[in-house]
Amino acid sequence: MGVGIKEGLCVISEKAPAKINLSLDVIRRREDGYHELEMVMTMIDLADRVDLYEERYPVIRVESSSGVVPSDSQNLAYQAASLLQERYRVSRGASIYIDKKIPVAAGLAGGSSDAAATLRGLNRLWELHLSLDELARIGEEIGSDVPFCIYGGTALAKGRGEVLTHLPAPPSCWVVLAKPAFSVSTKEVYGALRVDHITRRPDTDKLVQVIKAQDYEAMCRLMYNVLEEVTMKMYPEVGTYKRLITRFGADAVLMSGSGPTVFALVRQESRVRRLVSALRGFCRDVYAVRLLGHGLNLRENVQK
Ligand SMILES: C[C@](O)(CO)[C@H](O)COP(=O)(O)OP(=O)(O)OC[C@H]1O[C@@H](n2ccc(N)nc2=O)[C@H](O)[C@@H]1O
Ligand SMILES: Nc1ncnc2c1ncn2[C@@H]1O[C@H](COP(=O)(O)OP(=O)(O)OP(=O)(O)O)[C@@H](O)[C@H]1O
Numbered sequence: 199m200g201v202g203i204k205e206g207l208c209v210i211s212e213k214a215p216a217k218i219n220l221s222l223d224v225i226r227r228r229e230d231g232y233h234e235l236e237m238v239m240t241m242i243d244l245a246d247r248v249d250l251y252e253e254r255y256p257v258i259r260v261e262s263s264s265g266v267v268p269s270d271s272q273n274l275a276y277q278a279a280s281l282l283q284e285r286y287r288v289s290r291g292a293s294i295y296i297d298k299k300i301p302v303a304a305g306l307a308g309g310s311s312d313a314a315a316t317l318r319g320l321n322r323l324w325e326l327h328l329s330l331d332e333l334a335r336i337g338e339e340i341g342s343d344v345p346f347c348i349y350g351g352t353a354l355a356k357g358r359g360e361v362l363t364h365l366p367a368p369p370s371c372w373v374v375l376a377k378p379a380f381s382v383s384t385k386e387v388y389g390a391l392r393v394d395h396i397t398r399r400p401d402t403d404k405l406v407q408v409i410k411a412q413d414y415e416a417m418c419r420l421m422y423n424v425l426e427e428v429t430m431k432m433y434p435e436v437g438t439y440k441r442l443i444t445r446f447g448a449d450a451v452l453m454s455g456s457g458p459t460v461f462a463l464v465r466q467e468s469r470v471r472r473l474v475s476a477l478r479g480f481c482r483d484v485y486a487v488r489l490l491g492h493g494l495n496l497r498e499n500v501q502k
Contacts, residue, residue, distance in 0.1 A: 253291030305455030
C-alpha cells in the first residue's frame with residue numbers, strides 16, 4: 199500500500215462503541231446453524247474511531263492502529279464497505295482507518311461496531327440517503343451484532359440478534375471491564391452450548407421492566423448470561439476473574455457476549471477507583487467507562 203491512509207484527507211469520522219450484554223438467553227438451536235436468542239444489549243463509552251477517506255476509484259482499503267486486526271477482506275469494516283458499494287452500484291471508493299481501542303475477540307462486538315460505523319459513515323460519504331433501518335438490514339448480512347451497532351443505545355434483541363426493540367437507557371453507572379489475556383471464538387462457544395443442558399436462564403421480561411422503571415438494584419440482580427457457564431468451562435480463568443471482581447466489590451458482575459471480557463457495574467465512584475487498581479494487579483486490560491445512555495442515534499420508536 200503506497201501512501202498510508204492517514205496521510206490522505208479524512209472526510210468523515212464515526213464513533214464505534216463497544217457493547218455489553220446485560221442478559222443473554224439462548225432459546226433454541228436453529229436449522230441454519232445459528233441460535234434463537236433473547237438478550238439485552240447496551241453501549242458503553244469504550245470506542246474505536248473509524249475515519250473514512252474519499253477515493254475516486256471504486257477501491258476499498260483498510261488500515262488500523264492494531265497489529266492483530268486484518269487489513270484485507272477479512273475485516274468486517276471492509277466487508278461492510280464492499281457490500282454497500284456493490285448493492286448500490288457505487289462507482290466511488292473509500293479508504294478506512296480504524297483507531298482500535300476495543301479489545302479484539304473479547305465479547306464486546308468491536309468488529310461489528312466498526313462495520314456499523316463504516317455503513318453509517320459511507321452512507322454520508324457516498325450520499326446514499328439510506329435510513330438506519332436499511333443500513334441495519336445490510337449490516338445483518340455481515341454479522342448478528344451489526345444491526346444493534348447501527349442504532350446504538352439499548353435494545354432487546356431477538357432472532358439471531360437482528361430483531362430489535364429499542365429500550366430507554368439503563369440507570370446510569372460505571373462499567374469496569376477486565377479482558378483476560380486470551381481471546382475467545384464466538385462460533386466455538388455457541389458450538390459447545392447444549393441448549394437442553396441450560397439449568398438457569400435470565401428473566402428477560404422482568405429485566406426489561408426494571409430498566410424501564412430505572413430500578414438499578416433490580417437490574418443488577420436480574421443480569422445473567424447463559425454462555426457464561428460454557429465459556430467458563432473452556433476457560434476457567436473467566437470464573438476466577440468473576441470471583442475476584444465480586445470480592446473487590448461490585449454491584450453486578452457478568453461476562454459479556456461469548457466472553458472472555460468480564461464487566462462489573464458500580465455506582466459509587468470511590469469504589470470504581472478501588473476496583474480498577476485492585477484489578478490492575480493481575481490484569482493488563484482494565485477499563486472504567488460510563489454506559490453510553492441513549493447512544494448515538496436517538497430514535498422515535500423507543501419503547502416506553
Ligand atoms: C455473542 C454475541 O456477541 C451476543 O451479542 C452474538 O450472539 C454474536 O454475534 P456475532 O459475533 O455478530 O455473530 P456472527 O458473526 O453472526 O456469528 C458468529 C458465529 O456465532 C454463532 N452464532 C451467532 C449468533 C447467533 N444468534 N447464533 C449463533 O450460533 C454461529 O456459529 C456463527 O457462525
Ligand atoms: N474491524 C475489526 N475489529 C476487530 N476484529 C475484527 C475486525 N474485522 C474482523 N475482525 C475479526 O473478527 C474476530 C472477532 O473480533 P471482534 O473483536 O469483533 O469479536 P467479539 O467482540 O467477540 O465480537 P462479538 O461480541 O460480536 O462476538 C477477530 O478474530 C478479528 O480478527
